[in-house]
Each structure stands twice: as C-alpha cells, then as structure tokens.
Amino acid sequence: MMKAVVFPGDKKVEIREVPIPSPGGGEVLIKMKASAICRSDMSLYYGSDAVVGGEAAKSGCIHPGHEPAGEIVQVGEGVTRFKEGDRVAVYLAVGCGECANCKSGYRMFCPEWKCIGFDQHGGDADYMVVPAENCMRIPDRMSYLVAAVSTDAVGTLYHAQKRLAISGRDTLVIFGMGPMGGAGVMVAKGLGATVIAVDMLDERLEVAKELGADYVINGKEDVLARVMEITGGRGADAARRTPPIP
Incomplete structure (x- = not known):
C-alpha cells in the first residue's frame, strides 16, 4: 500500500491508503521524489471546473500532480529506453500515439489526450505509473525538485520562445x-x-x-x-x- 493525495473539493485535502500500481506494457512505475504544485491544481482543490480534463478530473478521486519527478523502480513489458534506477521527470500529456499530433510531438493536441494529474493519477503520491514515452531522463547534478518545476515552468516558456x-x-x-x-x-x-x-x-x-x-x-x-x-x-x-x- 502507499499514501496518495486527493482533492475531494470544497477546499479539502485527503491522504488515502491505496494499492501501489503496477506498470503495464510500455509503462514504468516511478517512486516519487518531488511533485510541484501549480495554480491549475487549485481548481481541483476548490472543486470548481478543472482547468483541463474530463469527468475523471471532476471525481475528486484523481491523485493530482502534473509536474512530477522521481526514480524508476519497475519497468513494464516492452520498455527498453529506461531501466530501474533511472532518474526522470514526467511530461503531462498522454496521447493516442498514432495521430499526426502525437507523432509530431504535440500530444496535447491529440483528440484523445489525457492529462496526468487531472485525467489520470499524478505525482502527489508515493508512486505513479506513466507511459515510458512521457519520461525525460534528468542529469545527476539536477535535483528532483528542480526537475519537477522545470517540466512546466521552464519547458512551457522554452517551447513558446522556440516557436x-x-x-x-x-x-x-x-x-x-x-x-x-x-x-x-x-x-x-x-x-x-x-x-x-x-x-x-x-x-x-x-x-x-x-x-x-x-x-x-x-x-x-x-x-x-x-x-x-x-x-x-x-x-x-x-x-x-x-x-x-x-
């Protein structure tokens, strides 16, 4: 079992005991080391309409945390690019993997896209499971805290300026x-x-x-x-x- 945060709404925060998830094919299990809190998480905390996400984001049962970083402790079948012990940060957009947007790297534009921390469990827990393709290896000299914040704060601004x-x-x-x-x-x-x-x-x-x-x-x-x-x-x-x- 592990501990995980949920926002049931109405400015409430709960710590729940839930089973440790297992990675499926193409997925990895990450032991969390840092998970940043973003202004968009406050929509879940207040219980108002979520900034992103569908019905799952409104359920009050999703583990928030869309800017996580941690250590891979288990890899699922077919994962070859990562191994146990790798230090990674996690990109928030999960797409179908087949459409033109996914194949061009813009999974957030996928018609079926899901957002980690809103549509599916995020990093505000002891462990999380994500597709291996959402993981970004981080250098040893970078702290997990910096890595977590960098996924959104730095990555978003870097991409905008490159565009x-x-x-x-x-x-x-x-x-x-x-x-x-x-x-x-x-x-x-x-x-x-x-x-x-x-x-x-x-x-x-x-x-x-x-x-x-x-x-x-x-x-x-x-x-x-x-x-x-x-x-x-x-x-x-x-x-x-x-x-x-x-």
Missing part, C-alpha cells in the same frame, strides 16, 4: 514575474535576447533583474511608452504574458 524563434536579434517583453515569468527571463537570456520584464510588484521586478532581465517596468507606469523609449521607438519584437502566481 517565436527568439534569438539575440530580439527584444522580448514578459508580463508577469511569477515563477513562469521568471523562467521566461532565464530562457530568453539563454537564447541571447534583450529582456524587458513587467510586473506590478517591485520585489518581483528585483528578482527579474537577478535572473537577468535587462530592463524592468512597474505596470503602474505607461508600459507602452517605456517599451518604446527603451527600444528607441522600434517596439518589442515579441511579448509573452505569464500571469504571476500569488
């Missing part, structure tokens, strides 16, 4: 210096961009500067005017809104 083709030629404005906004600053600087960070809170703007932002603007100012001033009237090449998490 925007951000490079050293660009000036990027990022609105909202919560965890994802801060990750966006680091990613943009890694890609060589000039970064303008915008937030309503000065303390978060200070953090943005520590993370590498070239300019910071308090949202109480005339943001557009400041951006035009900073860029010599040219304006930004791209902008990204990342709502801060309280």
Whole structure:
C-alpha cells in the first residue's frame, strides 16, 4: 500500500491508503521524489471546473500532480529506453500515439489526450505509473525538485520562445514575474535576447533583474511608452504574458 493525495473539493485535502500500481506494457512505475504544485491544481482543490480534463478530473478521486519527478523502480513489458534506477521527470500529456499530433510531438493536441494529474493519477503520491514515452531522463547534478518545476515552468516558456524563434536579434517583453515569468527571463537570456520584464510588484521586478532581465517596468507606469523609449521607438519584437502566481 502507499499514501496518495486527493482533492475531494470544497477546499479539502485527503491522504488515502491505496494499492501501489503496477506498470503495464510500455509503462514504468516511478517512486516519487518531488511533485510541484501549480495554480491549475487549485481548481481541483476548490472543486470548481478543472482547468483541463474530463469527468475523471471532476471525481475528486484523481491523485493530482502534473509536474512530477522521481526514480524508476519497475519497468513494464516492452520498455527498453529506461531501466530501474533511472532518474526522470514526467511530461503531462498522454496521447493516442498514432495521430499526426502525437507523432509530431504535440500530444496535447491529440483528440484523445489525457492529462496526468487531472485525467489520470499524478505525482502527489508515493508512486505513479506513466507511459515510458512521457519520461525525460534528468542529469545527476539536477535535483528532483528542480526537475519537477522545470517540466512546466521552464519547458512551457522554452517551447513558446522556440516557436517565436527568439534569438539575440530580439527584444522580448514578459508580463508577469511569477515563477513562469521568471523562467521566461532565464530562457530568453539563454537564447541571447534583450529582456524587458513587467510586473506590478517591485520585489518581483528585483528578482527579474537577478535572473537577468535587462530592463524592468512597474505596470503602474505607461508600459507602452517605456517599451518604446527603451527600444528607441522600434517596439518589442515579441511579448509573452505569464500571469504571476500569488
């Protein structure tokens, strides 16, 4: 048996004793080491309409945690890319594996997609089972905590900026210096961009500067005017809104 978290709704949290799951074909069993809490999890906690997911997400029985990391302790039949003892983080989207979106790597657009932590059990438990293809091997020097947070906060911002083709030629404005906004600053600087960070809170703007932002603007100012001033009237090449998490 193992312990697992559930959100039955109405701001309630329960710890339940449930059987340790067994991996099926193409799946792995992971002993959890870290599982990040995301703002979207709060929809399950409050019992309102889940941010993503179908009927299972409304049941109050799903183990949340869509940003997990841990150690593989058992592999199912047909799994060859991973072995027991591998340290992994887990990607949240489970697709059919056959459609064009799945084969191109965009499982979140699969018509049959399921979200770990909403449609099926996530990482807020002692163990979880996921498809091996959802696992991402992490280096020994990376902590499980960093790996868990990076799956969503860093991965989302990295993908968005790669789609925007951000490079050293660009000036990027990022609105909202919560965890994802801060990750966006680091990613943009890694890609060589000039970064303008915008937030309503000065303390978060200070953090943005520590993370590498070239300019910071308090949202109480005339943001557009400041951006035009900073860029010599040219304006930004791209902008990204990342709502801060309280």
